[in-house]
């Protein structure tokens with residue numbers, strides 16, 4: 001977590017914000033879980049397991065609405081022929097931050 005979501009202070013991996021003392025541990029755990037699901041989605045893609053890729057991409061995007069997670073979910077949606085989801089994500093990606 002590069003920035004405290006409460007006060008905006010920069011953070012270099014500390015579990016407590018240096019300025020407002022917010023406990024960042026739970027939020028960092030969510031980010032880490034999102035990162036793990038992104039990696040698992042890429043691994044599933046390499047195995048050509050599109051349904052597993054979609055599962056992990058959905059989990060990653062639900063945990064953290066990053067552009068990487070949105071793009072990964074859009075690709076997984078296409079591979080699973082869920083074109084409505086893919087288009088809606090792509091529109092969000094092109095228009096602004098996917099969050």
Ligand SMILES: [Zn+2]
Nearest residue numbers: 004007017020
């Ligand atoms: Zn703070």
